[in-house]
Every structure is written in structure tokens, then in C-alpha cells.
Amino acid sequence: MKRLVSVWLPQWPIERLKRHRPGAVPDDRPCVLVAGGAHGIRITAVNVRAAREGVRAGMSLADARAAVPILVSHPAEMERDARALTRLALWLGRYGPSRNVEGEDGVWIDTTGVAHLFGGEAALMEDLVRRLAGFGITARAGLAGTPGAAFALARFATVKRSAVLAPAGEAATLAALAELPVDALRLAPETVVLLRRLGLARVGHLAALPRESLERRFASEASSRSRAGQVKAKALAEAVLVRLDQALGRTEEPRAPLGEPPVLSERRSWGEPLISSEALVSEVGLLAEDLARALKAAGLGARRIALSLYRADGTVAHADAGMARASAEAPHFLQLLDAKLSQIDAGFGIDVAVLDAVSAEPLDPEQTTLGRGGAAPEQAIAALIDRLANRLGAKNVFRLAPRASHIPEQAAMRMAPLAPFMENSGLPGAAPAERPFLLLSPPEAISVMAEVPDGPPLRFTWRRVAYAVAKAAGPERIAPEWWRQLGEAEILASDDGLDGEAIDPGQREKTRDYYVAETGDGARFWMFREGFYGAADQSGQPRWYLHGLF
Template sequence: MRRLVSLWFPAFPVERFIRARRKLRAPAPPVSLPFALVERGSKGLRLAAVNMAARSFGLMRGQRLADARAAVPDLLSEAHEPEQDRASLLGLCRWMERYSPWVAPDPPDGILMEVTGIPHLFGGEAAMRAGMVSRLAGYGFTARVAFAPTLGAAWALARYGGEGEESVQGLPVEALRIDSDAARTLRRLGLKTIGSLISLPRASLARRFRGESIHENVLLRLDEIQGQRAEPLNAINPETSVMAHRAFMEPVITHEGLEAVLRALCGEAARDLQVKGEGALRLILKLFRSDGGRVQVPAGLSAPSHEGGHLFRLLAPKLEALDAGFGIDAMTLEVREAGAAVNRQYGFMEEGNDKSLAELNDRVMNRQEREITALEAVASHIPERSERPQALSVVAKTATMPGMASRPLMIFTAPEQARVIASVPDGPPMSLTWRRVTRRIIRAEGPERIAPEWWQLQGNERPRDYYSIEDDKGRRYWIYREGLYGEDSGPPPKWFVHGLSA
């Protein structure tokens, strides 16, 4: 059965303000004195939030500051900071990811979570609830936590239910998340609880309450709280393919301890990926510190992989520079992006060179934040256009051009002009003068004619005749003659050195 959690912070703006002042070592308002945060409205300053002491004097949110000071002259006040509240609430959502990867803010003072299949990792729902309340209280936040099978029920129980209460039948109609006018109308009709609404015929409710706004539509809210209408949870994190989580009884501080936990997480994630026939492409390791901070360690792969050892080797070096603070009390490994894994069985005398190269590329990429560069084949017979530098992960997915002749190991970006002597004009070279040094040629292979690409001519390009030659000292060159003897127009042919062979 689906289980969802709603956390409600009844004094969140005030407690957030006090916590921020204490972090700055600035004086905070005493708990025993009435205190309020004020905001500017259309008719002057109004109370945006009040503490327990102010509430005991009858002050409430929305009251005018002048009226509040008339009733409580000793009232302390500060400006409300709604943007800081939103940022702090989002930070709490990040912190709550130690309990579940599916966490969503419920502004202005709540958090929603999906915990299906998770409570047993923390000793059950009661222990999980107690742990949340205790740890949040340690950070200065008062929280009410409720578990329920629907978001609407969890929201209602957190704000209007008792400790551990599961039924919403006896809750007031305000727990339906309807506006004040609709709630007031229901109470005038004698419908004060959700149970009294559920017992009424559906058709009569539909005729009476059919508002355009979702907060006015009583029937829609009833369907949501009972699970008859789906209500999505818009988590701050995207959906993960695979997740592995570990929570510790005591904080882990040592590097060896973190590596041991990381190895177990990688192994668990790899097994889940193998079952699904997928491989990880993007990973995020989250480490939750005992002081409330959180560290994220990302990793990317150039090809899908479900090898636990490979995933561990990508993430382990990043733990060396990690600031563990006072210790890590939880770790989560999420596979944010996955792809179909290709399982290849290598022969007895065959090595998995392509796999090893991909893993090497992953390690280099995650350490230097750049991939290994390789040469990608381009559909061109002109040597200087036939290849281009590209990331290895892209080159691996590109088929090479069929029928390409062998090329030397080194090809110059720009061919260098040379002087050649041949026995006959169209014959192979016998002597090469290049870089002011004359070399005697003893072997020559060719010619290989390459015609210009007429569909993308660049200037006055002419046909080329390529030769592979070797001089009397065993040095090999790749040269070509640009132009043909006996042409009716154009300058005489020229010779160029285009590359060197081993």
C-alpha cells in the first residue's frame, strides 16, 4: 500500500528567523516574550507569524500591527522575509532526502514525502516519525508528522489529527484544504467533520459545491483525501532509475568507512540495474552530514554500465577531498539516467578493448571534467578533411567509412611544399628535397589519385597523386603531386609532403 508523509511546521517563519539570527551570532528574541514577524499589506503592517508567547495573548496571523501593539504593548517585531523562508524550506527538503528521494515542498510551512517501502529501514513508521521530530527539534524546528495512504489525508492528519491517528472521519472540514468561505458554508449547514460529508450522497454535494477553483471544489478534495482521485507528488528531484540507501546508527568519519559503504551501495545499484537490463549513465552520490549539511558527488559515464566495480572506481577518488564535518550519518546513491546495457561475451583469445577504453574514458572524464579526444571518420576522401577530433563517447557510436586506404600515423595539418626529381614527369619520385635536406628515394608505392570534391570546392583545387616513399635511411614519407602534367591551363604541378610513417 502506498504510504505518504506530511510534515507541518506550525511556527516555521519564527523558528527560521531565530535560527538564522543564532547562526549569525546576533541576538534573537527570547522565547518567553511575545514576538511577531510583520509584513506590509494594503492597509498597513500586519502580523505574518507569531510565536507561542504572542499566541497566548490572543495575537494571530493577519492581525494589524497597531491593534496587536494596543493589546500587547511589549510585543517585539521584525520584518518578515518570505524569500528566506522559501529558501530554508527547500533546504529542509534537501535534508529530508536522507529519509526518501521523493520529497516536495508544501509552501509555506510544510513538506510532503513518498515513503512507500522505506519505514522498515528506520525501524517502522513510529520510530521513523520519532526520529524526524527529534532531529528537527535539534535544529530548532517544531514539526508534526503524519503517515497516510494519500497526500490529502497526510496533510489533514499533520495539521488537525492526533499523534499516530490514521482516520480522517473525525477531522474538521477545514482539513480538506478548502477555502474559508466553503468551510463556513459547510458549518452553517451542520456539516462540521469530514465523516459527515462522506456520509452524504455524492450527487447532492456535486450540485452544491462545484467551484471553479480547486480550493472551492469540496467533492474533488473528498476524492483526493479518500484516494479516489490521483494527486501527484511533484518531487524536487527527477525520477531515479535505481536508488541504494544506507543509514548509520553512528556517524561515519573515516575515509575507509565511507569507501566500504560506497562499495556496498555500488554493488546494490549494479544488481538492480542488471535485473532491469540497464546501465548507469549519470550518478549522484549524496552524503548527509550529522550537522545537517549535505554533500553531492556527481559522476557521468560515456556508455551504460552495470559493473559495480567500475561505478565504485568512478566515485571513490572523489571521497578523498570530501569534508565529512562531524561525520556522515546517511548515504544515498541515485542513478539519475540509465540506458540499455549491451552484454557482450568475448572469445577465448579476444580482449574487451572497447570496454576497457570506455572505462578509462569515464575515469579521465570524472577526474578532469573532460573526455578523451579521438579522431572521428568524416565522409571525405581528402585526407585533411577525412577526420576530425571528437569526444570518445561520440566516436564510439560512429561507424568508420568503408573502403578507406591506409594512412600514415602523422598527417600534417597543412601540407609542406617540397622539391621532387622523377625519372619521367608522371613517374615515381627519385629524390626529395624537404626542409633544405635532400633525400635519395629507394622505394616508392603509388600513385593513389584523389580528385577534388566538386560539391565543396575550396579555391583552385586540383587532382592529387599520392606516393608512399622510403629514403636510403629507412625514413618514410607520404607525399603528393598537385596537378597533372600536360594540363592545358593552370600552373605547373607542385609537390607536397603531407605525412610521415613509422
């Protein structure tokens, strides 16, 4: 069952400024942050001392100074606050890999399956609040099974405690939220006012009311209004029910986690936007050199790079490339990006370019070749694989390794091109009989004429073309892997209460007899007959298939 933590930072802008500029926010004087707007300079955040003096966010600075003459003010730095909050969210990954910022003063963390590492959910939240307090950051935390419930607990249930948790389950969640004000459901201010006017001030009041009754109450409140007012009232009622369902887990509320920042990033900008493709390739080449130098200085090699090109009209073009092995070579970066650059339209020009090393790993120093040789063979192969993978798609570039199976189509498996080769992954013993260069997937049904039912083919028809067999070799008998079928029988028996032997014979794999058939003009075909004539443990007659070409 999912468990999430909502972390509320009620003093975030003030405390962020205090950490950045320790002397800017005195502890013994009221202090506020302000921002200009259409109605003059307004207060956006207050410290604890200012709040005690009655100063609130949203007040005009003039009114606040009239009431508190010793008030200290600083310009609000909302962009810096947002960037610092994102960095804090990344740091909070210690409590769960999926997390993101929540509004302007909060962070959510998915702690599913993590709490036991801290000694339980209560210990996890205690550790979180304590560590943030050590950084000089006031935090309130709520833990529940839904984002909405965790949000409500963190912001409305932490008056006396710094952390509150709701046990798992809808009933337990409702019990934890019942006494909280309806504001806790993340409703619009006008909706909260309307609910209070209807006597629904707490979440418990709202949850106890039948859904149809809530819609009727909203409609009656709007009965004297216009048609548009009634429609709006119904929409508000639906919004309330959605928020309630999200908080109680009746409706899923998807959350997008925060993407990890790049390992290294390089940026170039130009006063005159780049228009020509030649200039763009040249500048991206310089950017690749910058990133390569930074990677080498850090002892790293990139496994994936991402290029972002910011156009003068405000749009962004992206190109990325992956590498089979870590690299810190600028020519290789440019070679991988070059094909994608040719497909990018510069539009009104590109004035900023950013190249990120999205993922990287330690780059071990290695000798290439002695004398006048170029790159080592392994490096050349890796470079070729990178070019092919970025042009054809990574999933389309692979190598085959043997697998321990007699079934031809299961005797090989796909592996990453540079993955270590497993020497003993195939079957032990002698090598199998001759195999065709091409396997058909899946095998194609053919019609066959034989001298005797269980004999080799004399004639066959494939894709509406008839072939006469000059000579045939075989059969090579390949039996089904009975141990896999036995496992399936046990699964059926445990799931359905059936005897493992009572499987439909038509669903069983059948023994195959393979033949190599050669026509008069030298064409060779690999075909098999599936099943036996007159076998009691199979349904239907044996069938022929073409499986490969030599």
C-alpha cells in the first residue's frame, strides 16, 4: 500500500534568505519580504517576530510599517526560493526516490517500502524534521496513504506536533482528517466560504453528507442566481467531491517525480542568434569540448548526453544520445549529435545552447595503442555501436548469446552489445547439428507430401510455391521441455484446484522431427513435423512448418 509524506516549510522564504545571508534576518526584530505589484508593495513572507506583532502576508508594506515602525524588509527572491526548494527536494531523496516540490513551500515524498530502514514511519518523520531543523529550516510533516491526506495533515494537524501520521486504510484516514477544517482539502477560497455558509466547516461534516445531498445544497444556494451561476455551483460541488475522494484514496491522484539534475552541464549563449546549420554545428562542437574537459577533470565519462537549444522565439529543441560505454571524447559527442542537429529547425535563430551529461560513471584511464595506432579495437567497436544505436534505436542493436535450450527459437538470447560474454550459458556437450543462417519467426505452416506418413518430405508448398525435394536428411528429433510444462501444470493445480495432469492435450507442446530438404536447384530448407500420427496424447493430426533457410 502506498505511503506518502508531505513536508510543509512554513518559514521557507525567510529561512532560505537567512541561510543565504545570515545577517539579513535578525532574530530580535520583525522582518518581512516584499514584492511590488499593481496595488503597491505587498508583504509576501514574515518571520516569527513579525507574526507576533500582527503582520501578515498580503498586507501592504506601508500599513505594516505604520503598525510596526521597527519592521525590517527585504525584496522577495522567489526564483531563488524555487531553485533552493528543488535542491532540497533532491536532498530529501534519502527518504524515498520519488519526490517533488509541492507548491512554493513544500515537498512530497513517496516513502512506500522505505520506513523500515528508519525504524518505522514515526522514526522516519522524526529524523526528517530533526535534520531539517539542524539546517535551520522549520518543517511540519504529514504521512498518509494519499497525497491529499498527507498535505492536510502537514498543514492543518501540526499545531501541537511537528509530525502527524494517519494509519493505512480509508477509515483510518477519514478518522485522522475528520476534525480538520475543509480548507485542508486544497479547495478554492470561494468554495471554502460556500461550504462554511452551508454549515460544513470540517472534513468529517462533509464526508458524512450523502453525495447527492451536497449537490442539492450547492444547487439550492444558487437557486436565486442565473443559469450560469447554477452551473458554476454544480462544478464547485463536483470539485469538492473530487478532492474528498482523492484525500480518502477513492480516486487516484498521479504525481510526477522530480527528474534528477545532470551530472555536469555546459552552456553557451550568443548575442546574435545562430541561423545557419554550419554555425550551429561549430558551436555545438565547442560546447562538446567544454563538457569533455569538465568530465575529464572530474574523472568521469558520460553514458548519456542531452542537448537543449533555446530559440529566440522562446521555444526549445532537444537532442540526446546514449553511449555503450563511458566516454569523455568531444568528437564522439559531436558525431552522435550531428545527425540529429541536421533535423533541427533553427527558426528565428538559437541564442542559448546547453549540453548536459545526464548520466556518467567513473572513467578508468586506459592505454589505446602503442606507436602510431589509433583507438583500441574495443573503443572503435563501442563508437560504432553508439552510432548504430542512436540511428536505429538502442533496442535494435544487440548481440546473441547461447541459452540452455534445445528448442531452436529459444536457444539464443539478446544481450547488450558490450555485455560480458557468458561462456557457459549454452548447453553442455557436443555442438548441435547443422543450423540454418535464417530462422523464420514464427515458423510458417507448409503443406507436405511424403511417401509414408512418418517419412521425409517429397514435395512441399510454401507461400503458394511448390517445391520438389531432391534429397532430404533427417529426422533430428527435438522433444519439448517437459520440466517447463510440469511447472505450468503445478501452477494450474495451485490456482484452479485442478489435477496437474488434466491439461488440454491441444495446449501441450509436441515433439518435432526436423528435416533438411534440398531441391534440384540446390536450395535448402529446414522444416519440421510437429507431433506423431496416431499418438494418444495429442489432438488433431501432425502439422508441418518451415523454420529456416540455409
